[in-house]
Amino acid sequence: MSNIEISEVTSRHARNAFIKFPWRIYANDPAWVPPLIIERKAFLDRKRHPFYKHGDAALFLARKNGEIVGRIMASDDPNYNALHQSNVGCFGLFECINNRDVAAALFERAEGWLRKKERAEIMGPIDYSTNYVCGLLINGFQFPPTILTAHNPPYYRDLIESCGFTKAKDWYAWWFAEPVGAAARLRPLAERFRKRWPVVIRPGNLKNIRDESRRLRQIYNQAWEKNWGFVPFTEAEMEFMTHELKQLVIPEFTLIAEIGDEPVGFILCVPDINVALRYINGRLTTFGLPIGLVKLLYHKSRTRTARLIALGVIEKYRRAGIAEMLVLRIVEDAMIKRGFTGELSLTLEDNFTINRFLEAIGADRYKTYRIYRRQFPC
Numbered sequence: 421m422s423n424i425e426i427s428e429v430t431s432r433h434a435r436n437a438f439i440k441f442p443w444r445i446y447a448n449d450p451a452w453v454p455p456l457i458i459e460r461k462a463f464l465d466r467k468r469h470p471f472y473k474h475g476d477a478a479l480f481l482a483r484k485n486g487e488i489v490g491r492i493m494a495s496d497d498p499n500y501n502a503l504h505q506s507n508v509g510c511f512g513l514f515e516c517i518n519n520r521d522v523a524a525a526l527f528e529r530a531e532g533w534l535r536k537k538e539r540a541e542i543m544g545p546i547d548y549s550t551n552y553v554c555g556l557l558i559n560g561f562q563f564p565p566t567i568l569t570a571h572n573p574p575y576y577r578d579l580i581e582s583c584g585f586t587k588a589k590d591w592y593a594w595w596f597a598e599p600v601g602a603a604a605r606l607r608p609l610a611e612r613f614r615k616r617w618p619v620v621i622r623p624g625n626l627k628n629i630r631d632e633s634r635r636l637r638q639i640y641n642q643a644w645e646k647n648w649g650f651v652p653f654t655e656a657e658m659e660f661m662t663h664e665l666k667q668l669v670i671p672e673f674t675l676i677a678e679i680g681d682e683p684v685g686f687i688l689c690v691p692d693i694n695v696a697l698r699y700i701n702g703r704l705t706t707f708g709l710p711i712g713l714v715k716l717l718y719h720k721s722r723t724r725t726a727r728l729i730a731l732g733v734i735e736k737y738r739r740a741g742i743a744e745m746l747v748l749r750i751v752e753d754a755m756i757k758r759g760f761t762g763e764l765s766l767t768l769e770d771n772f773t774i775n776r777f778l779e780a781i782g783a784d785r786y787k788t789y790r791i792y793r794r795q796f797p798c
Contacts, residue, residue: 429479470656509534555789585792593765599755613741624674643732685733726762
């Protein structure tokens with residue numbers, strides 16, 4: 421590995437090279453969706469991204485004979501470790517040529533950075549925390565990634581495992597191919613529960629987005645608190661996420677369930693902007709002209725694919741049928757009435773209740789994502 425050099429990203433030029441490196445890895449991958457470069461810059465901006473208010477991260481580039489051949493991010497989230505009584509850091513944004521020596525050098529450098537934070541273990545791929553894009557794609561490589569999900573070459577699995585990482589947890593992605601059948605199965609269940617509980621389901625109020633984001637955060641942090649890998653959204657992170665998704669959100673696709681004045685559940689479904697992003701190669705402008713923006717808006721308006729990003733019900737109402745009511749509304753209003761199909765993701769492999777529920781209403785499990793971990797040698 422003597423001719424492999426790992427350097428930390430400390431300049432705007434290096435950051436731009438970090439962002440643009442994936443174009444080399446995915447040049448011949450028809451399923452890859454180029455990210456929006458301006459969005460990637462914002463995501464990595466230490467002054468703008470709310471993760472840096474409580475956590476820290478560093479970016480590294482690998483060069484071989486002067487040529488960039490890999491990249492990685494190391495991140496440290498004190499909130500996660502305080503909650504789980506753990507001592508773990510994360511790696512994310514991993515991209516690498518098919519070369520074990522390069523991968524090993526990247527992981528070694530990320531480990532060294534985390535050791536200085538006095539961490540004893542590394543876990544990933546996780547971009548900052550599990551509230552963002554995470555997981556290594558294990559199967560389903562032929563399908564394009566939906567909004568806020570990962571995509572990678574099949575050989576990444578061998579690279580990571582050859583560097584001593586072992587499986588920590590799998591997540592599943594599900595595809596709704598037959599919404600009419602799903603609605604037929606859900607209606608009797610939802611109707612039975614609706615008669616027992618005074619549940620009101622309403623669309624999100626985009627005119628008061630700040631208050632709505634607080635309600636979503638309240639439900640999310642209660643509903644997910646016992647899930648593996650959970651870390652609570654801070655108020656700043658939820659506001660950031662809400663702002664990022666605001667241009668995509670359709671009120672009828674973001675539903676909040678309330679009993680009295682208490683928010684007890686929500687479902688968040690957004691049109692899959694990745695369908696449109698495939699046409700603009702990461703840029704909104706070309707030679708100063710908004711060519712990419714025009715293409716993005718054109719294809720966005722014709723998108724009929726959505727991703728159901730989150731479905732959560734606080735624990736004391738888990739048996740009240742609220743999840744069934746929320747999913748039914750999305751299936752009827754988004755899929756059947758508007759002609760959408762789409763993905764529900766991600767569900768934990770050992771969340772047997774939700775996985776059986778999705779199988780029962782006709783969803784197909786079509787992708788698996790994996791989180792790996794490796795303890796640092798003493």
